[in-house]
Amino acid sequence: MRVSELSRRSGVSVTTIKYYLREGLLAPGRQTSATQAEYDDQHLRRLRLIRALTGVRGLSVTTTREVLDALAAHTGDTHLLLGLTLGSVSLSGESAEQDPATGEVAAFVEELGWQVHESAPARATLAEALTSLHSLGVPMDRHTLLPYARLAERIAVLDLDQLDGLTDPLAAAERALLLTVLLEPALMALRRMAQENESARRHAP
Amino acid sequence: MRVSELSRRSGVSVTTIKYYLREGLLAPGRQTSATQAEYDDQHLRRLRLIRALTGVRGLSVTTTREVLDALAAHTGDTHLLLGLTLGSVSLSGESAEQDPATGEVAAFVEELGWQVHESAPARATLAEALTSLHSLGVPMDRHTLLPYARLAERIAVLDLDQLDGLTDPLAAAERALLLTVLLEPALMALRRMAQENESARRHAP
DNA sequence: TAACATGGATAGTGAAGGTATCCAATCGTG
DNA sequence: CACGATTGGATACCTTCACTATCCATGTTA
Numbered sequence: 001m002r003v004s005e006l007s008r009r010s011g012v013s014v015t016t017i018k019y020y021l022r023e024g025l026l027a028p029g030r031q032t033s034a035t036q037a038e039y040d041d042q043h044l045r046r047l048r049l050i051r052a053l054t055g056v057r058g059l060s061v062t063t064t065r066e067v068l069d070a071l072a073a074h075t076g077d078t079h080l081l082l083g084l085t086l087g088s089v090s091l092s093g094e095s096a097e098q099d100p101a102t103g104e105v106a107a108f109v110e111e112l113g114w115q116v117h118e119s120a121p122a123r124a125t126l127a128e129a130l131t132s133l134h135s136l137g138v139p140m141d142r143h144t145l146l147p148y149a150r151l152a153e154r155i156a157v158l159d160l161d162q163l164d165g166l167t168d169p170l171a172a173a174e175r176a177l178l179l180t181v182l183l184e185p186a187l188m189a190l191r192r193m194a195q196e197n198e199s200a201r202r203h204a205p
Numbered sequence: 206m207r208v209s210e211l212s213r214r215s216g217v218s219v220t221t222i223k224y225y226l227r228e229g230l231l232a233p234g235r236q237t238s239a240t241q242a243e244y245d246d247q248h249l250r251r252l253r254l255i256r257a258l259t260g261v262r263g264l265s266v267t268t269t270r271e272v273l274d275a276l277a278a279h280t281g282d283t284h285l286l287l288g289l290t291l292g293s294v295s296l297s298g299e300s301a302e303q304d305p306a307t308g309e310v311a312a313f314v315e316e317l318g319w320q321v322h323e324s325a326p327a328r329a330t331l332a333e334a335l336t337s338l339h340s341l342g343v344p345m346d347r348h349t350l351l352p353y354a355r356l357a358e359r360i361a362v363l364d365l366d367q368l369d370g371l372t373d374p375l376a377a378a379e380r381a382l383l384l385t386v387l388l389e390p391a392l393m394a395l396r397r398m399a400q401e402n403e404s405a406r407r408h409a410p
Numbered sequence: 411t412a413a414c415a416t417g418g419a420t421a422g423t424g425a426a427g428g429t430a431t432c433c434a435a436t437c438g439t440g
Numbered sequence: 441c442a443c444g445a446t447t448g449g450a451t452a453c454c455t456t457c458a459c460t461a462t463c464c465a466t467g468t469t470a
Contacts, residue, residue, distance in 0.1 A: 003448080019427075021449095022450095023427095028448095031448095034435065035449080036448075045341075048341055052340075052341060056334055060427090114399065115401070116401050117401065120398060122398045123398070125390050125391070126395065129388065132257045133383060133391075135257075136250075136253055136387075138383050138384070144367070148395060149399070151359055151363075152392065152395035153399045153402075155353065156402070160400065160407060178338060180397065180400065182338050184393055186335065187353060187393075189330040190327075191357045191360050191364075193314065193327045193357075194360065194361035196319075196320070198358070198361040198365050202365060208415085208416065208417080209416085218459090226418095234417095236417095238466090240467055241466090259458090266459095
């Protein structure tokens with residue numbers, strides 16, 4: 001198919017597709033002549049993926065490219081992919097200085113017995129959030145955080161269960177990405193609704 | 206205290222403070238003369254809150270104002286506050302048309318037995334995420350989603366437990382806000398680390 | 411009283427994420 | 441094969457957001 005059809009089928013304007021091509025989010029089509037290129041279903045799928053990451057999750061174009069590059073590079077070792085570039089989601093601008101809670105997070109991860117890469121961005125994300133909460137007078141010590149971590153373990157089990165049976169490593173990596181990133185807003189929405197429900201249960205029995 | 210001290214104590218520049226005043230995120234100080242105003246600890250606290258919401262969580266200035274307004278308006282009925290304006294976090298631009306998965310979400314909430322307001326933004330967030338996943342070939346039916354929802358219930362219990370003992374309704378409302386919004390990145394970071402751990406456990410026993 | 415700070419207003423900045431316009435080459439239809 | 445529409449490619453422009461800088465008249469303080 002050519003650009004106009006790709007545009008029609010994806011709902012993304014031709015100029016925006018050109019923009020994504022320029023930015024390297026989308027691979028160029030197969031050239032059929034000097035001024036003509038052919039696109040296939042892979043491009044359509046990729047385009048849908050881009051829109052999902054930028055739209056639903058609000059990732060920046062830069063982060064999206066990094067995530068997609070990581071997907072291409074690490075197909076195969078799925079668990080390296082999980083949470084790879086995704087930690088940089090919360091803040092696009094890197095904070096150069098180390099967060100004061102970094103050591104606390106390391107100790108906590110150790111206490112949990114988790115095997116987590118030393119440089120996992122999620123560590124910094126957690127540290128930053130805890131520091132911020134602390135500065136606003138909300139404690140969140142080990143004791144408070146522990147049950148949350150245990151529930152996170154069970155969520156992770158559910159996540160990994162959904163990758164079972166996918167033998168194609170490309171498909172598995174892509175699904176891992178989708179489940180990690182796109183399920184986040186869904187889980188947070190479930191949490192907010194559950195909070196409302198629990199609050200109603202407690203305050204109006 | 207005057208502006209310069211507020212700036213020094215909060216780490217926010219005077220010009221930015223002026224900007225927040227203009228945008229209505231921060232209440233004006235008490236005028237002591239025609240061209241002088243006095244700020245107090247409430248202003249400092251509010252300023253820290255603003256920076257936490259915009260910085261850690263990446264909320265836009267507009268959304269932050271809406272959240273803070275909701276906080277001021279609904280102090281007292283905490284469970285109305287929870288998830289009130291917060292649903293609009295995922296997408297700043299409202300999608301005027303209704304998501305096709307809206308009905309499915311309503312049925313799911315019913316099945317769970319949750320008491321959730323009909324117009325809760327979290328419903329739309331969930332619907333949007335499910336639609337997006339569906340269009341990318343990841344099923345996420347009721348059956349798959351149910352265990353996630355049950356874990357969300359338990360997270361909500363932990364959340365609400367932390368509001369116990371706070372008798373001051375203002376403090377309770379503010380803590381509810383902090384726990385809902387600022388804990389999100391922390392929970393997602395825990396999830397990603399737990400995924401990495403679980404993946405390591407499964408693939409390299 | 412003179413240097414400096416303040417509140418208030420207005421204009422400017424830089425990044426992000428597109429959008430619009432041109433152009434020459436090419437395709438497809440008659 | 442002629443001719444209008446489409447395409448790829450390049451460049452310039454636009455809008456929004458979150459600040460930031462500059463002015464200025466008034467006020468405070470040493």
